[in-house]
Amino acid sequence: xxxxxxxxxxxxxxxxxxxxxxxxxxxxxxxxxxxxxxxxxxxxxxxxxxxxxxxxxxxxxxxxxxxxxxxxxxxxxxxxxxxxxxxxxxxxxxxxxxxxxxxxxxxxxxxxxxxxxxxxxxxxxxxxxxxxxxxxxxxxxxxxxxxxxxxxxxxxxxxxxxxxxxxxxxxxxxxxxxxxxxxxxxxxxxxxxxxxxxxxxxxxxxxxxxxxxxxxxxxxxxxxxxxxxxxxxxxxxxxxxxxxxxxxxxxxxxxxxxxxxxxxxxxxxxxxxxxxxxxxxxxxxxxxxxxxxxxxxxxxxxxxxxxxxxxxxxxxxxxxxxxxxxxxxxxxxx
Numbered sequence: 128x129x130x131x132x133x134x135x136x137x138x139x140x141x142x143x144x145x146x147x148x149x150x151x152x153x154x155x156x157x158x159x160x161x162x163x164x165x166x167x168x169x170x171x172x173x174x175x176x177x178x179x180x181x182x183x184x185x186x187x188x189x190x191x192x193x194x195x196x197x198x199x200x201x202x203x204x205x206x207x208x209x210x211x212x213x214x215x216x217x218x219x220x221x222x223x224x225x226x227x228x229x230x231x232x233x234x235x236x237x238x239x240x241x242x243x244x245x246x247x248x249x250x251x252x253x254x255x256x257x258x259x260x261x262x263x264x265x266x267x268x269x270x271x272x273x274x275x276x277x278x279x280x281x282x283x284x285x286x287x288x289x290x291x292x293x294x295x296x297x298x299x300x301x302x303x304x305x306x307x308x309x310x311x312x313x314x315x316x317x318x319x320x321x322x323x324x325x326x327x328x329x330x331x332x333x334x335x336x337x338x339x340x341x342x343x344x345x346x347x348x349x350x351x352x353x354x355x356x357x358x359x360x361x362x363x364x365x366x367x368x369x370x371x372x373x374x375x376x377x378x379x380x381x382x383x384x385x386x387x388x389x390x391x392x393x394x395x396x397x398x399x400x401x402x403x404x405x406x407x408x409x410x411x412x413x414x415x416x417x418x419x420x421x422x423x424x425x426x427x428x429x430x431x432x433x434x435x436x437x438x439x440x441x442x443x444x445x446x447x448x449x450x451x452x453x454x455x456x457x458x459x460x461x
Contacts, residue, residue: 130179131207132200138162139172140181140200143193151189205241239267249366249373253355259342260355262362264373272340273304275362277380279344280313280336282365288335289313295328295337297321302423302440303381304340320430322353383422384444386451390435390458398428401435404461407454414439414450422446426454 132140138161142154149157155169173191176182183192242250242263250263262270276294283289293314296304300317308315316334318324322343329337329347338344343353350357362373369376392398401407407426414424422441429436435458439451 130181131203132176132179132181135172136176136179136181137200139169139176140193140195140197143182143191144197148190148192151191154191239263239269243267249362251359251362253359254342257355258353260344260358260362261342262359262373262377264377266374268374268378270362270373270377271301271382272338272342272344273301274377274380274382275342275344275358276336276338277304277307277313278365278376279346279361280308281311282368283336284311284313290333290335293332293334295325295334297325297339298425298427299438300340301385302383305423307380320427326351383440383442384447385438385440386444386447388437388451388455389429390437390455392433392435392458394433395428398433398435401458401461402426402428407457407461410454410457414454418446418450422450424450424454426458 138158139154142149142157151170151173154173155164155166158164158169159166173182177184177191181193181195183194184190185192243266246265248265252261252263253259259272260275261272262275264270273296276296280289280294284292291314292312293316294308295316295318297320298317299320300315305315307313316328316332318328320339322339322345325337325339325343326345326347329335329345335347336345337347338353342355342358344355344358344361345351345353346357346361366373366376392401411424411426415422418424418441422439425436425438427436427438428434437451437454437458439447439454441447441450
């Protein structure tokens with residue numbers, strides 16, 4: 128887009144992008160309610176958009192229609208932001224957003240698009256203190272901790288560097304990782320959530336690879352804690368040695384649809400009572416039987432918040448959502 132739209136003009140465009148087309152009178156009424164502008168201000172901004180070629184005016188009724196797509200403006204604004212504040216580097220913007228831990232689903236989707244548009248072989252992302260690492264392949268697909276462990280574990284097993292042919296994960300690891308490990312002769316030992324628990328199991332049994340779906344990876348040969356930069360180097364080394372694209376290496380480990388629901392509770396006593404409830408145990412058993420080996424149910428108390436957590440994985444998103452919701456609805460009544 129050659130002509131820049133300013134913030135006030137984007138308010139007008141926002142109404143048109145939502146509604147497709149609208150009269151100037153209707154736009155003025157909407158922005159009067161949303162922003163507090165008077166009619167004259169809105170009409171002036173509409174005319175600016177028309178003069179810039181962003182809006183088409185038709186009669187009768189001063190009917191307005193957008194001539195530029197939201198995505199076109201988003202791309203132009205993003206390019207301007209990257210150029211001004213991130214030295215023209217999309218990677219720097221990616222790292223900045225992830226470091227602040229404020230990435231929404233929409234932002235993640237946009238960043239995936241940036242990786243694809245830039246023609247990058249891989250995007251690597253760290254959290255604020257860089258003890259976690261996730262990645263994005265050249266197609267824009269997210270690579271999570273399970274998939275990193277799966278690929279690195281298989282490579283280490285082939286080289287005879289995986290003691291006991293075992294990887295240590297947590298109870299939150301995706302069912303797809305369990306299926307992949309079994310198919311490739313890898314044992315998967317799961318601990319409670321937390322990289323400290325993973326490390327304790329690794330040290331106890333002499334294993335050298337472990338981690339969490341969230342991106343905490345422990346390569347015990349090199350470090351005794353999660354190290355995002357070490358993980359990134361392991362990923363890059365694996366890609367170089369294999370000569371394959373990231374999508375070929377990491378997508379081999381499937382990711383089953385997963386639904387997580389948090390249920391607020393009053394205190395720890397309520398959490399203990401829920402976990403001890405025969406009704407909850409029976410409900411979990413019924414749901415597991417209904418999944419018939421093609422899904423997984425996990426109900427657990429949060430270790431840090433007044434929450435009960437219900438996690439369900441299944442072959443379809445609908446099955447996972449419905450199963451999790453039934454269990455979540457039961458917990459407040461226990």
